[in-house]
Structure formats: C-alpha cells, structure tokens
Amino acid sequence: MVISPGCKEMFLVDVKGLYRKNPWLVKRKTIREKLFYILVSVPDKEPNEFFVLTQIEVNHLIEQELKRLKRPADYPLTGFVWKLAAPHKGKWQVLPK
Numbered sequence: 613m614v615i616s617p618g619c620k621e622m623f624l625v626d627v628k629g630l631y632r633k634n635p636w637l638v639k640r641k642t643i644r645e646k647l648f649y650i651l652v653s654v655p656d657k658e659p660n661e662f663f664v665l666t667q668i669e670v671n672h673l674i675e676q677e678l679k680r681l682k683r684p685a686d687y688p689l690t691g692f693v694w695k696l697a698a699p700h701k702g703k704w705q706v707l708p709k
Contacts, residue, residue, distance in 0.1 A: 618709045623648060625707075630694070631655055637691040640674055643667060648707055651697050663697040664706045673697075 614625050623646035628636055631654050638649070649670050651663040665673075673692040678685060700706075 616708045621708045622646070623708050625650055627652060629654060633694040635677075635691045635693050636697060637689070638670055638674060640671060640690050641667070643671075646708065651700075653694075661701055662704075663700040664703040665697070665700045666706060669700070 613622060615622050624644060625648050626638075627650045628638060629652040630636065633653070636651055641647070644667060647667040649663075649665045649667065651665070653661040653663075673696050674690045675685075676696070677692040678687055678690065
C-alpha cells in the first residue's frame, strides 16, 4: 500500500522484477480499485528500467497473450512477453498524483 504525497491518496502497487528479458509472470487478480503494477528490469550491465501499468492494462496484456498462445481463459500460468511492457516504460504519471 502506498500513499501519494501530493494528494494523500492511498493506492496499491504490485511490483515484479526481472534481470533478463524473460516473460513477466503476473497472476490475474479480481479487479481492485487503484491497483497498479510496477515492472522493474534490473539487468547486470544495462541501466534499470521501470514500466508502470494500471491493473486494467495488465489484465489486457494477459488476455492478449492467452489468445496469442491459444490457451484457455482459465490457464493457471499467466503473464506476457517482456516487450509488451515497453510502451509503459517510465509512465509514472499513471500513478495517482
């Protein structure tokens, strides 16, 4: 749980980390108000990268991957390929102010 310093608004953050460009393994969760994801890439010889997404965006990427891989909607292992997070790099403005 996090509190935004600007507006004192509470929200939830789920952080996932990788050190290689492997798929982001993210479990689907019931929609929660104000849940955000911060995906962190911490490679050995490159700068760290941060990708910031809403829960709705993450759920959409999970669904895209399930369709692409032709897996049933209830498939237990979920996530999405590393490159799908790229458009969300440094999108800190997604978080409440």
